[in-house]
Amino acid sequence: MTKNTVVLLGTGSIGQAIARRVSAGMHLVLADLKKENADKAAKILEDAGFETSTIAVNLGSREDILALVEHAQSFGPVKNVINAAGVSPSQASVQDILRVDMYGTAVLLEEFGKVVAEGGSGVVISSQSGHRLGALTEEQNTQLATSPVDELMTLPFITSITDTLKAYQYSKRCNVLRVMYEASRWAKRGATINSISPGIIITPLANDELHGPRGEGYRKMLSMSPAGRAGTPDEVGDLAEFLMSSRGRWISGSDFLIDGGTTASYWYGDLQYLKATH
Ligand SMILES: NC(=O)c1ccc[n+]([C@@H]2O[C@H](COP(=O)([O-])OP(=O)(O)OC[C@H]3O[C@@H](n4cnc5c(N)ncnc54)[C@H](O)[C@@H]3O)[C@@H](O)[C@H]2O)c1
Numbered sequence: 578m579t580k581n582t583v584v585l586l587g588t589g590s591i592g593q594a595i596a597r598r599v600s601a602g603m604h605l606v607l608a609d610l611k612k613e614n615a616d617k618a619a620k621i622l623e624d625a626g627f628e629t630s631t632i633a634v635n636l637g638s639r640e641d642i643l644a645l646v647e648h649a650q651s652f653g654p655v656k657n658v659i660n661a662a663g664v665s666p667s668q669a670s671v672q673d674i675l676r677v678d679m680y681g682t683a684v685l686l687e688e689f690g691k692v693v694a695e696g697g698s699g700v701v702i703s704s705q706s707g708h709r710l711g712a713l714t715e716e717q718n719t720q721l722a723t724s725p726v727d728e729l730m731t732l733p734f735i736t737s738i739t740d741t742l743k744a745y746q747y748s749k750r751c752n753v754l755r756v757m758y759e760a761s762r763w764a765k766r767g768a769t770i771n772s773i774s775p776g777i778i779i780t781p782l783a784n785d786e787l788h789g790p791r792g793e794g795y796r797k798m799l800s801m802s803p804a805g806r807a808g809t810p811d812e813v814g815d816l817a818e819f820l821m822s823s824r825g826r827w828i829s830g831s832d833f834l835i836d837g838g839t840t841a842s843y844w845y846g847d848l849q850y851l852k853a854t855h
Contacts, residue, residue: 776836
């Protein structure tokens with residue numbers, strides 16, 4: 578007997594919060610670069626009544642993503658796809674950030690866009706960081722959105738990036754543009770695809786940032802932000818649940834900033850001082 582399948586790539590706190598909200602009664606595939614992270618998530622979720630399987634997948638590898646597609650389809654139609662895998666500026670090199678966060682996400686959208694089930698829905702976790710880049714040219718936007726995936730890493734304005742924060746920002750901007758491009762393809766299968774751009778959400782990855790080389794700046798930013806605090810994985814989960822639910826069927830190709838007002842303040846409020854450092 579087959580079951581509708583949910584695929585979660587990146588089994589950290591944000592991914593788990595989303596998966597819990599959309600996977601009841603389905604088969605939940607837990608995929609992560611670190612199999613032990615997927616196994617840990619499986620234990621928690623199986624104990625909460627979910628049916629799961631785990632698989633090691635590197636988002637930065639097309640071969641791995643194809644294996645994930647095959648694994649997921651072996652349980653039944655792929656209804657929901659959640660990409661919550663990624664590396665942050667303090668965790669990885671420029672090349673690794675571009676390969677995983679930018680290229681890998683584009684491959685994932687392309688490959689799951691070929692198989693997603695009628696009525697299905699996908700969510701990509703991007704970042705507020707992508708909203709801190711100034712406007713790109715229309716041509717750059719088009720290149721990030723529509724270039725063949727294997728050419729993304731060779732675009733001149735991408736190969737010239739030397740700073741990990743810039744690599745992260747461009748990757749996250751690319752995620753949002755790529756989702757816009759993919760929305761038409763996913764629609765042909767009766768499915769929607771959207772991105773969510775969170776501000777600082779307390780997770781192990783965010784804790785690395787808060788205690789990394791840019792930690793002090795992050796803590797000051799949070800205290801001066803409109804909400805005055807970081808977000809929680811569950812708040813992102815609630816938004817993703819809405820986008821993937823029957824109430825979200827008219828929403829596709831969109832990006833949702835969820836950051837307690839931080840980006841608005843960065844451009845036009847108390848956090849404008851940050852512009853000098855980004
Ligand atoms: N936490 C935040 O403040 C925050 C803010 C904005 C955006 N994000 C984004 O949210 C996503 C999830 O982050 P999180 O905060 O839940 O972190 P997390 O560390 O809790 O989870 C990330 C997971 O991704 C996995 N992963 C890393 N590289 C991978 C790869 N190459 N292939 C497959 N899996 C890989 C890790 O093993 C980990 O389990 C990331 O894309 C991150 O950029 C996080």
